[in-house]
Amino acid sequence: MPSMKHFTPADPTPRELGFAMPPEWAPHEATWMGYPADDELWFGHLAGVRDEYVGLVKTIARFERVELLVRDEESERDARARLSGHNVRFHRVPLDDSWLRDSGPLFVVRGDKEKEVALVNWRFNAWGGKFEWENDDRIPEYVAEVLGMAHWDRPEVLEGGGLEIAGGGAALTTRSCFLTDTRNPGLTEEGYTFLLSDMLGVKKLLWLDGGLENDHTDGHIDTITRFAAEDVIVTSVEPDPADPNHAVMSRNLDMLREMRTPDGQPYQIVELPLPANRLEGAEGRLPPTYANFYIGNGFVVVPQYGDPNDKKALDVLRPLFPGREVIGVPSRKIIEGGGSFHCLTQQQPAGRAWRGE
Structure with missing residues (x-):
């Protein structure tokens, strides 16, 4: 295994060494995912x-390699039987769950032509201790070992789905998620601003108030509002005033219209419908959303729910991603677990693994 360096909070930060987290639409080396294994959790x-899930993996694998974590013999056997011949590499790793967006690492890059890639290993505690997390908290360390990649080990809890990166220094999040006392008690908005500047190169952190009803992540930004370009934001809207999501989404929309880029310019705000039909699951209302799309090398994959707004969502998103194939893939069963495609994926940016030399 190639040697690599662990950085601690006492060491130089990624920002000090010229690293920053790129936007999702930057070129990928691969996508990391974790195969669903626990019937009770689903x-x-x-x-x-x-x-x-296999439909999602096959779609992504048409465009880029998928690094698929499988937790046991049954999972690996099932995944290999379904995905043989596709651009997928398998890794046997103890897993609690499949939401790699939140449990996986966040990658940072530096350089222009010859990019170097490192990663940040945040703590993961299953959205404030809602589920088991000890195995999933070790995923970034495993990824770093496989890639021989230098990484920063941080004591703070941070989930990738709670942070949306634009490139150009801007990022979006929600107060309902980041400011819960079950993640980083005492860490303020100002504290997050300094932390994310140091660790991910964020120059301007933009805050919305909250997310969808009954979202067990406490309102992750990636379920409601996403960057489509440095100056383009697509955000979920709910037209029915009787729906509990209406007031929160309307407030978010008003706030987004007042926000400015790091250069002081207004954003182009694009409204994205939520599914028309209310979906109920084992624990009440489900949080289906089209904003949980995933952007990769030449594609955008968008969850579909057998809903009247499925096609409308694709029609809204296609013009925002010129040069990429915008593909709808079923997610009606996956949403029973509380998330969708963006929650299940974590991009590894293209570039050479930096070992801390």
């Missing part, structure tokens, strides 16, 4: 979830 829907 409320008895594991078979259907795996069918949809």
